[in-house]
Amino acid sequence: MTTVQEAAAVRYGIWVACPAAGAAMAWGLKLAAGWITTLGWFPFQGVFELVTEMPEPWATLAAITVGAVAGFVFALFWASEMMSVEVSHARVTLRRDDKTFGFGRDEVESVFADGKQLVLLSPAGAELVREKSDLSRARLEQAFTGQGYRWRAADPFAGEFRMWIEHAPDLPADVNALFTARRKAISRYETEEAAELAREIRKRGVSVRDEKKRQYYRCAR
Incomplete structure (x- = not known):
């Protein structure tokens, strides 16, 4: 490991x-x-x-x-x-403060760094996790590739993200409600609340990232 x-x-x-x-x-x-x-x-x-x-x-x-x-x-x-990342042939575990995110080998198709965020993708292309990290990209790449995981140079689905608007027609009502709540958290600089809401959105199969306080999303294939 x-x-x-x-x-x-x-x-x-x-x-x-x-x-x-x-x-x-x-x-x-x-x-x-x-x-x-x-x-x-x-x-x-x-x-x-x-x-x-x-x-x-x-x-x-x-x-x-x-x-x-x-x-x-x-x-x-x-x-x-601060975040620590544990990578083994069987599992990937991310730890930050009192939060732990763990995924089995068959759940992770590939990994990449998007700016200062570490992203794990599922075989279906869904984002399993997108967490802020100040860890060295080179060290992360070496850790994952050394254990046999696929490391991508960039987000392969970057072109599929769309800017979220109120009541986006292609999103379920509960996901739109989470986006609305998250927009309020972002405007109030409640970073941890915004991060937790993003995790809830990803659990519903929708990827989310931010650009200049605007929320962008894509649905899993």
């Missing part, structure tokens, strides 16, 4: 680097607080005025603590977005 994941330096380093960077940025803003209060257009003026009024060393300690906590929260988000 071959496992493709972020380098250990990234997986573990973010827990130190992100809080440290957040603390450093907050400390820098604290040092500049007096000057920032003279800029009427700068947002959060009340916060910076409060900082300038706080006695030392509490002002510095508060800034560093808040920055470190913000950096830790960012590290949590980053870690939740």
